[in-house]
């Protein structure tokens with residue numbers, strides 16, 4: 203019997219890589235797509251199978267994590283072996299503008315899945331993965347961050363994810379449900395949303411190089427992040443559900459860079475020499491004598507997470523996982539794909 207997986211958030215960056223990964227492992231994959239006025243399946247269109255095809259391996263269902271009825275109904279009808287909850291309002295800065303919605307999706311959404319598993323009495327059948335985040339460490343209380351580092355969240359997004367993480371742990375202890383929480387540090391790819399800083403930089407600098415854009419306006423260039431490749435990180439999500447016992451795991455590269463350094467590495471790949479002037483919000487980046495990088499307070503957060511650095515030792519020991527892609531390979535791939543899509 204083929205294993206069945208159900209992915210909430212299948213249309214997102216991670217959802218698309220996880221779907222590819224599971225199909226290669228011979229799973230039948232079901233995914234939840236939310237209704238929108240325009241088509242939002244771009245990242246999985248290459249995997250789409252005709253509705254009427256026989257022996258299909260990918261099934262899409264309309265649903266929404268804020269709608270408890272659809273969540274329960276889909277779980278009841280699919281009865282998967284594994285559920286991956288990747289759905290989220292995942293933009294930290296946006297979570298300050300729509301905090302109630304963010305909590306509804308990211309915190310209560312997780313509870314809706316957990317309680318559906320419980321009330322449908324599927325505790326023994328389903329293993330559940332919850333997409334937790336390094337943002338939960340917030341204003342970090344220890345470096346590097348491990349599974350034992352206390353959480354100190356700094357945004358409505360991160361507070362909601364702490365709720366989801368703890369609720370997962372509670373359902374594991376109270377109802378014996380197999381719940382594994384990932385604590386994933388930033389992971390990027392050519393499929394990364396265009397308003398996250400790495401993609402904003404690769405796309406922005408590529409457009410500037412091609413003469414399609416004049417300036418790139420950013421926020422805090424001094425923040426440090428531990429950046430990996432999404433393709434590597436979905437493998438860790440799967441590995442967590444292949445264990446005998448549920449547990450929580452930090453997934454990271456163990457290396458951290460400033461946003462400014464990331465930008466410099468992208469510029470180098472594009473053979474652009476940037477000359478910096480000024481500091482903090484007054485930082486300016488010049489290319490061929492013209493200002494191409496500026497900072498604006500619009501892109502600063504009311505409370506920032508200045509520094510993140512993960513230690514994925516437990517994942518290495520128990521899951522046998524380690525990152526395959528370094529930051530230079532990640533940047534190469536992102537820039538190459540942006541150059542390709544902009545030249546088409």
Ligand code: NAP
Nearest residue numbers: 211213214215216266267288289290292333335386388389
């Ligand atoms: P993403 O690209 O923003 O994808 C989020 C997914 O959630 C999309 O499929 C989105 O659908 C879906 N979604 C949003 N609201 C929903 C709702 N109300 N009902 C159902 N689905 C909804 O995020 P990602 O980068 O793939 O990340 C996957 C998960 O890992 C998220 O939970 C994120 O918070 C978490 N995480 C990400 C990182 C990272 O660095 N990427 C690190 C740690 C944790 P649409 O396509 O329709 O918008």
Ligand code: G4F
Nearest residue numbers: 292294335336337387388397398399400420421422425501
């Ligand atoms: O790319 P970012 O928006 O990612 P952030 O806030 O770290 O969150 C991402 O990673 C988390 C894991 O740690 C996920 F849980 C979350 O869902 C998301 O995927 O910002 C990275 C850093 C921040 O310090 C931000 O202030 O870049 C800084 N930054 C500077 N200028 C900017 C910009 N961020 C964005 N989005 N846009 C800018 O113009």
